[in-house]
Amino acid sequence: MNLIPIGFGSYVVASRIRSITPADHKDSCEKPIRDAVLLRRCIYATNGRRRRSAIRLDSGHLVVSAVPAGVLNQRMNECIPSTGK
Numbered sequence: 001m002n003l004i005p006i007g008f009g010s011y012v013v014a015s016r017i018r019s020i021t022p023a024d025h026k027d028s029c030e031k032p033i034r035d036a037v038l039l040r041r042c043i044y045a046t047n048g049r050r051r052r053s054a055i056r057l058d059s060g061h062l063v064v065s066a067v068p069a070g071v072l073n074q075r076m077n078e079c080i081p082s083t084g085k
Contacts, residue, residue, distance in 0.1 A: 002079040007067040008047040012055060014079050019056045022069040029054050036062035
C-alpha cells in the first residue's frame with residue numbers, strides 16, 4: 001500500500017486515486033466540490049490554506065488539498081514502481 005502525502009500530515013492511498021485536478025480555475029473545480037459537499041463526500045485537507053488541487057477517489061469522495069496538482073502528480077509517479085518498459 002503506497003501512501004501519497006497530500007499535506008499537513010494527511011495521506012491518500014495511491015491505488016484509490018482516480019484523478020488529480022488543479023483547483024486554479026474556479027469553473028472547473030467549484031461545482032464538483034459543491035456537489036461533494038452536498039453529498040457529504042468532500043474531505044478538506046487544506047488546514048485553512050487556499051485550495052490548490054482536488055483528488056477524486058474511487059469511493060466517490062473528493063479530497064481538497066493545499067498542495068498543487070503538479071506536486072501531487074510528481075509524488076504519485078515517484079511512489080508507483082516502474083514496470084521497466
